[in-house]
Amino acid sequence: MREIKRELKSLFTVALREVKSRITLFGAAFVIGLFPALFPVFNKFGAPFTGNDVGIGTFAITICVVFAFSLLLGESILGRELANRQMSFYFSRPLSATTLYIGKVLGALSIVVLSLMLTTLPSLLFFSSQSHQFFAPEAIEIYSTLTVLCLGLGVTAGIIFRSKSLWLITDLALTPVALVLGAFSFFVIFVAYFNPGYVSTNYSETLATALPFGLGLLLLVVNGFALSFGRSNIKSIHKFLSISFWSMIMTLIVGGYGVSQWIVSAAPDDLTNVNYAETNSKGSWVTFQGAGWGRGNYTSGYLLNVKSGNYHQLDNFSASFYGIVFSADGNKAVWLESKAGVYGLLYDKFSIVKADLSTDKIKPVYTDINVSSFGQIELSDDGSRLAFVRDNMITIFDLNTDKELATVHIPLTNKVYKGGVFLTPELARFYIVDDTKRNKDSYDLAIFELNVSDKKLVEVGKATAFRFHQIMLSSNNEKMILSNDELTGLYNAKTGELIANIYTPNKELNQRVRFIANDKIALAQVDRNAKKSTMQILSSEGQVEKTIETGNFADVYIMDYINNSQILVTLVKDYNVAPEQQLAILDINTGLLTVSKQQKLQQIQDWTWGLKRNIPTISSTSERYFLNKQGLVKMDFTKDSSEVMNSFGFTN
Amino acid sequence: MESLSDGATIGFEALTIRYGKKSVLENVSFQVPSGSVYALLGRNGTGKSSTVRCLLGQQKPTTGRVTMFGQDVWKNRSRLMEKVGVIPEEPDAPADMTAKQLVNFCSDLYPKWDAVGVNQRLARFQVPLNVAFGNLSKGQKGQVALALALGSCPEILVLDDPTLGLDVVARKNFFEELVGELADRGMTVIITSHDLAGIERIADRVGIIKDNKLVANEEIETLKAKFRRIRCPNRGMEITSRDAAWDGLTTVQVKVSGWGVEAVVSNYDEYSFNKFRNLGGITDAEVSAMSLEDIFTVMVGEKGE
Numbered sequence: 001m002r003e004i005k006r007e008l009k010s011l012f013t014v015a016l017r018e019v020k021s022r023i024t025l026f027g028a029a030f031v032i033g034l035f036p037a038l039f040p041v042f043n044k045f046g047a048p049f050t051g052n053d054v055g056i057g058t059f060a061i062t063i064c065v066v067f068a069f070s071l072l073l074g075e076s077i078l079g080r081e082l083a084n085r086q087m088s089f090y091f092s093r094p095l096s097a098t099t100l101y102i103g104k105v106l107g108a109l110s111i112v113v114l115s116l117m118l119t120t121l122p123s124l125l126f127f128s129s130q131s132h133q134f135f136a137p138e139a140i141e142i143y144s145t146l147t148v149l150c151l152g153l154g155v156t157a158g159i160i161f162r163s164k165s166l167w168l169i170t171d172l173a174l175t176p177v178a179l180v181l182g183a184f185s186f187f188v189i190f191v192a193y194f195n196p197g198y199v200s201t202n203y204s205e206t207l208a209t210a211l212p213f214g215l216g217l218l219l220l221v222v223n224g225f226a227l228s229f230g231r232s233n234i235k236s237i238h239k240f241l242s243i244s245f246w247s248m249i250m251t252l253i254v255g256g257y258g259v260s261q262w263i264v265s266a267a268p269d270d271l272t273n274v275n276y277a278e279t280n281s282k283g284s285w286v287t288f289q290g291a292g293w294g295r296g297n298y299t300s301g302y303l304l305n306v307k308s309g310n311y312h313q314l315d316n317f318s319a320s321f322y323g324i325v326f327s328a329d330g331n332k333a334v335w336l337e338s339k340a341g342v343y344g345l346l347y348d349k350f351s352i353v354k355a356d357l358s359t360d361k362i363k364p365v366y367t368d369i370n371v372s373s374f375g376q377i378e379l380s381d382d383g384s385r386l387a388f389v390r391d392n393m394i395t396i397f398d399l400n401t402d403k404e405l406a407t408v409h410i411p412l413t414n415k416v417y418k419g420g421v422f423l424t425p426e427l428a429r430f431y432i433v434d435d436t437k438r439n440k441d442s443y444d445l446a447i448f449e450l451n452v453s454d455k456k457l458v459e460v461g462k463a464t465a466f467r468f469h470q471i472m473l474s475s476n477n478e479k480m481i482l483s484n485d486e487l488t489g490l491y492n493a494k495t496g497e498l499i500a501n502i503y504t505p506n507k508e509l510n511q512r513v514r515f516i517a518n519d520k521i522a523l524a525q526v527d528r529n530a531k532k533s534t535m536q537i538l539s540s541e542g543q544v545e546k547t548i549e550t551g552n553f554a555d556v557y558i559m560d561y562i563n564n565s566q567i568l569v570t571l572v573k574d575y576n577v578a579p580e581q582q583l584a585i586l587d588i589n590t591g592l593l594t595v596s597k598q599q600k601l602q603q604i605q606d607w608t609w610g611l612k613r614n615i616p617t618i619s620s621t622s623e624r625y626f627l628n629k630q631g632l633v634k635m636d637f638t639k640d641s642s643e644v645m646n647s648f649g650f651t652n
Numbered sequence: 653m654e655s656l657s658d659g660a661t662i663g664f665e666a667l668t669i670r671y672g673k674k675s676v677l678e679n680v681s682f683q684v685p686s687g688s689v690y691a692l693l694g695r696n697g698t699g700k701s702s703t704v705r706c707l708l709g710q711q712k713p714t715t716g717r718v719t720m721f722g723q724d725v726w727k728n729r730s731r732l733m734e735k736v737g738v739i740p741e742e743p744d745a746p747a748d749m750t751a752k753q754l755v756n757f758c759s760d761l762y763p764k765w766d767a768v769g770v771n772q773r774l775a776r777f778q779v780p781l782n783v784a785f786g787n788l789s790k791g792q793k794g795q796v797a798l799a800l801a802l803g804s805c806p807e808i809l810v811l812d813d814p815t816l817g818l819d820v821v822a823r824k825n826f827f828e829e830l831v832g833e834l835a836d837r838g839m840t841v842i843i844t845s846h847d848l849a850g851i852e853r854i855a856d857r858v859g860i861i862k863d864n865k866l867v868a869n870e871e872i873e874t875l876k877a878k879f880r881r882i883r884c885p886n887r888g889m890e891i892t893s894r895d896a897a898w899d900g901l902t903t904v905q906v907k908v909s910g911w912g913v914e915a916v917v918s919n920y921d922e923y924s925f926n927k928f929r930n931l932g933g934i935t936d937a938e939v940s941a942m943s944l945e946d947i948f949t950v951m952v953g954e955k956g957e
Contacts, residue, residue: 013760021748059719081746089745091710092738094762096730231729294956 010095011103018077018107020113029115030066030122033370034059055130058123062134063142065119066112070147073108074154078227082234083162085284088255090232097228105151111161112147141209149212152219156241159223163238170242185211215535218248238565244326250346256330266292266299268311268646271312276301277632278323281330283623285357286632286645288312289321303333305360306632306645311526312355312362331358334365334377334386352377354387354399365402380422387420387428387450394420394430396452406455423477426452429460430495431471431480442466445482447496463496465489479540481513481521488513489544490524500542516561524556524569537588548591559580560624562637565589568624598635598642653811661686661808662707663841666716670703676702678864679716684857689834689841691851691872694861695952700844701741703861704812707842708738720808737839739799740813741834743793747786751796755803762804770803773829791822798826802833811843815850823847830854849947858944862952872944879904879947880920882928883938885912900924906952916942916950 026513036057039049078101081087090100090306120134133139134243160171186208190281217493222245223237224543230236270292277288289301301314301321315338352366369390377388392412396405412434419420420430447461466489468482473493480493488503488511503511503523513522519540526533531554550556555572562568565588570581583596624635631647662684670674676699684690693699705711706718713919718725731735745754751774759765768819774781777795794814801809811830815823827850834841834854845851852890858875860868868875882901901924905916920939929937942950 010761014755017749017757020753021746038818084747085742085745086744088705088710088740090706091729091734092708092728092736092740093758094732094734094763095761099730232705238712371804 006101007096010548011106013100014090014095014100014103015107015110018104022111025069025111025115026118027116029069029118031124032061032065033058033081033119051127051130051368052133054123054127055133057199058120058127059134059139060131062116062119063146065115066143066146067150069112070150070449071154071157072106073111074151075158076109076154076236077158078155079158079162079221079538080232082159082232082237082283082364087234088105088232095118097231102223102226105155105224108151109147112151116143130332144215145209145216147216149216149221151217152223155223156219156245159234159238160239163204163234165238167233167242170246174249175248181249181253182211182215190424213518214635219245222248224616236522263295264300267293267306268302270295271299275321278326280326280333280357281328283634284330285333287324287335288332288632289314293376301335303335303355304632304646309646312359314353325377325379326357328381329383330381331356333357334378334379334399335365353384354386354524365397365399376420378420378422378428382425385422385425385428385452387430388421389420389430393449394427394428394457395451396450406450408450408455408457411455411459412449421449421473421477423449428452428572429477444473445496461492461494461496463491463498465491472513474515474540476519479519481515483511483513485510490521502538502542511556512556512560514558515556516588517564522556522558522561522567526555528554533571535569535586546588546591548586548593551592568637569593571595574614583635584610585633596635596637597640598633659723660684662690663715663719664703664707665719665721667703667706667713667718668715669699669706669711670714675864677861678948680864681716681863682859682865682866682869684840684842684949685841687838687944688857689843689855691855691858691859692844692860693848693851693948693952694841694844698952699864701812704810704842707810709733712885714847727865728917734804735807737804737806737809739794739797739809739811739814741778741816742796743785743790745785745793745796747784749785750782751785751788751799752781754785754796758800758803764805766803766805770799773799773802784839789811790817791819791825794818794822794826798829807839809839809841811841811845813845815845815847823850826850827853841921848948849943852944860948860951869931875947876944878918878941879942879950880917880925881946882917882925882941883916883940884914884934885914885936885938887913887934901928905953912953917947 012480036054039047039054040051064098066381077263078087081090086134091097100220120131124131124132135559160168174240190192207258222241225244226237226241227620229418238358239597268288271288271290272292277286278291284306285303286306287301290299293297301315301324302311303324304311314324314335323331326333329498333355334354335353338350349368349370350366351364351368353364355362355363364399365386377386379386379399384398384400386399388395388397389410392410393407395407397403398405410430410432412432420428422428428450430450432446432448433443434446444463445463445465446459447463448457449460463482465482466487467484469484470482472481474480474484478493479499480491481492482489486503486509488501490499490502491497492499502521503513503525505555510526510528512526514522516522518572520541521538521542525531525536531552533550533553533556535548535550535556536544537548539545550571552573553571553575557570557572559568559570562585567586567588569584569586571584571593572581583598585594585596586592587594624637630644632645633642634645635642660683664680664682665682668678668769677917678701689870692700692703702711706713707720707725709725709732712726723732725732730925749757752789755767755770755774759767759770774796774815777792777796779788779792779799785796798814815826818826821838827847831854833839833863843851853870857870858868858872859866900919901917902919903915907914925937925939929935
């Protein structure tokens with residue numbers, strides 16, 4: 001305890017000495033701070049300055065003060081005294097290198113903070129109402145990040161440029177590498193910020209601050225160790241600084257690369273959770289995507305042969321995984337595949353890959369194409385033809401002969417998205433949203449039909465609708481539902497004519513909708529605040545036929561329909577307590593909910609955007625494949641029994 | 653590992669200092685007994701200051717170690733410095749601080765501080781207390797350094813060429829002050845200096861570095877007793893070629909000039925000298941004692957003919 005007290009006393013003695021020796025900076029800071037506060041004086045000469053300008057000006061000038069003072073102080077607190085051989089004065093005293101260094105850094109920090117206060121003082125005195133601009137949490141975050149970064153850079157520069165050591169050559173040679181990597185990191189963060197699906201904005205905002213702050217802190221720490229090692233000898237300090245700093249940077253680069261490779265190398269056994277799963281109609285293949293420990297969003301989608309356990313990796317990254325399209329007979333599949341790595345930015349470049357599921361043959365049919373309608377590739381029911389939209393063009397491709405049958409330009413002005421559906425192998429219908437006509441309230445949806453024989457594209461319908469996420473077609477492709485979390489509309493699938501608004505918007509409610517047997521519609525309404533959910537069964541014309549209370553279940557997902565009177569749902573009691581989903585069968589005639597005795601499902605997010613066809617993913621009316629905590633499970637509803645097909649890496 | 657013999661305060665154990673491929677010291681070992689004043693001598697660039705930096709824990713030896721009170725200085729520097737006063741070769745105190753500020757700063761760092769003694773000493777030296785250290789004269793800087801070094805009541809005093817650049821009067825004053833302090837306190841002192849006359853007044857042991865090695869390490873009186881200058885007037889080359897004539901006396905320098913031969917021997921004793929005189933019939937040979945400066949010059953200079 002006495003030792004600690006003595007060290008603390010020494011530390012503050014050193015810090016105080018730093019502050020006292022640079023006391024003139026405080027006067028300078030105050031004088032600089034007068035400038036923005038004097039802005040309104042210029043109003044007498046016709047300048048249109050307002051209090052707002054004072055706030056912004058104070059913020060800008062404070063940043064300059066923090067930047068300049070931190071850099072200059074950092075540069076001088078070690079480098080100058082080391083170069084002048086004055087550091088031996090301190091090392092001849094009972095002062096540990098750590099105490100000396102922290103004391104000096106603490107002194108420099110105190111000077112910056114006090115200078116910052118003095119710079120803002122005039123504005124604070126006379127324009128306190130504007131303090132939200134220069135003392136906003138974001139502003140304080142910038143000040144602190146800038147201080148640490150500039151102090152770290154300053155201390156380092158003070159040593160490496162004053163030591164006259166040959167290590168400077170190494171530093172100067174490697175600095176551009178570090179700058180490029182730093183710029184690249186910023187670029188990734190920048191991209192992440194504007195592409196929330198790529199990396200969470202929560203992470204990108206934190207990273208944007210953490211990266212410069214971390215670099216500054218790293219430099220400060222390494223300089224501290226270098227001082228302990230080299231003590232009063234600036235060349236030794238420089239040597240240690242360069243070796244350790246660049247070693248760390250190289251370790252970070254190699255480690256980062258290694259981690260990124262580990263992340264994208266996830267196999268099905270590494271999954272601990274599954275977000276999405278779908279089987280082909282025979283139940284022999286399952287595609288799923290989930291999360292694994294430490295992998296974040298970078299877990300692949302997989303296509304797994306249920307019997308053999310063989311799998312194919314569909315993608316490296318959940319945000320560029322748009323599911324898979326099975327043919328109606330369950331023998332063929334196509335999907336979009338992107339092999340972008342963790343830091344790959346070209347994740348909008350895809351390959352289209354086909355698979356013959358009966359022979360396990362997988363082959364890319366297009367590579368490196370920009371598929372503007374994410375996930376919207378379609379197969380004809382017999383699995384022989386493929387349709388997709390790319391670069392304002394519609395293409396029909398024969399998967400048997402691997403030949404392009406037709407590629408037709410879409411007569412719209414700009415980037416298009418959404419997808420299409422085969423009506424027959426020869427005739428495909430496309431649902432296109434013109435990207436330039438999107439606004440905050442509505443989309444213009446154009447409906448085209450393309451005949452393979454004459455390669456003519458005809459606009460058959462048009463609809464102006466709210467900003468829908470999903471287009472869902474009825475089994476005969478005559479009706480479509482456009483929906484998002486709050487709104488649902490029933491439309492004629494060919495002409496785009498509105499049939500019914502089947503849901504009254506209410507921001508407190510979330511909804512899930514789906515066609516069921518006989519083109520009826522099941523609608524789930526979820527009140528997350530009240531933790532209540534209700535089911536409605538609507539006629540094929542959108543009229544409410546039945547309302548069913550789900551009791552005390554907070555949420556309900558419509559999974560599939562079994563037959564004319566039964567639909568399969570999953571229920572959630574309380575997200576905060578038990579987010580697992582409980583499988584149940586709902587009898588739409590009686591409203592009876594029969595909860596399965598089988599294990600609860602993992603939470604499966606209703607993430608699907610784009611067009612969804614109403615093809616049941618069943619092998620028989622009583623069997624379904626699901627994922628629960630045991631893995632992939634085949635369930636028989638008649639017997640309410642289950643069989644684990646693959647347990648992946650699930651631990652529960 | 654404690655290898656200090658009883659009574660030694662400072663120990664240099666197999667000390668090697670290299671800068672890249674350049675070797676400064678190779679495998680040097682010696683001890684400084686408690687209460688002694690040890691002068692470490694050598695020509696410029698022989699590694700005295702490097703040795704002092706190792707002693708103060710400011711530089712890590714390439715191999716070997718330096719101990720104070722049995723503790724490795726590199727590992728325990730900050731604690732050991734509580735007992736050490738240092739006067740550096742070049743005044744190293746921050747130039748912007750006044751003597752008063754320096755005293756206040758240092759007093760906060762040491763567990764023991766002789767504030768009265770420091771103030772009295774600065775007053776005696778007539779050092780202006782409110783003038784920045786950088787604006788003081790060289791002599792005044794040295795006096796401030798001495799005051800600060802002694803202010804912590806050290807058990808060891810390290811002086812690295814403390815009189816470098818001082819005029820004759822300042823050097824004399826410095827050594828007088830030091831002699832007074834040493835008499836009062838009984839500190840262990842290690843000093844490097846080129847002012848050998850001053851050293852001779854205060855040191856009781858001496859170590860001489862030459863060609864990366866410690867070529868002498870003993871008490872000054874013993875060293876001085878071993879070295880003698882012998883003059884043989886009216887003699888010539890016949891003496892230098894008659895090795896047998898020097899039998900028993902080791903010559904470290906022999907000069908032949910018009911008036912005769914002059915030699916320096918490093919193992920003088922009366923018996924050998926008389927034997928040399930009688931055997932060679934050199935009855936007019938004269939012997940004279942040598943100063944430390946003369947001995948140093950002979951030892952580290954080129955061997956004459």
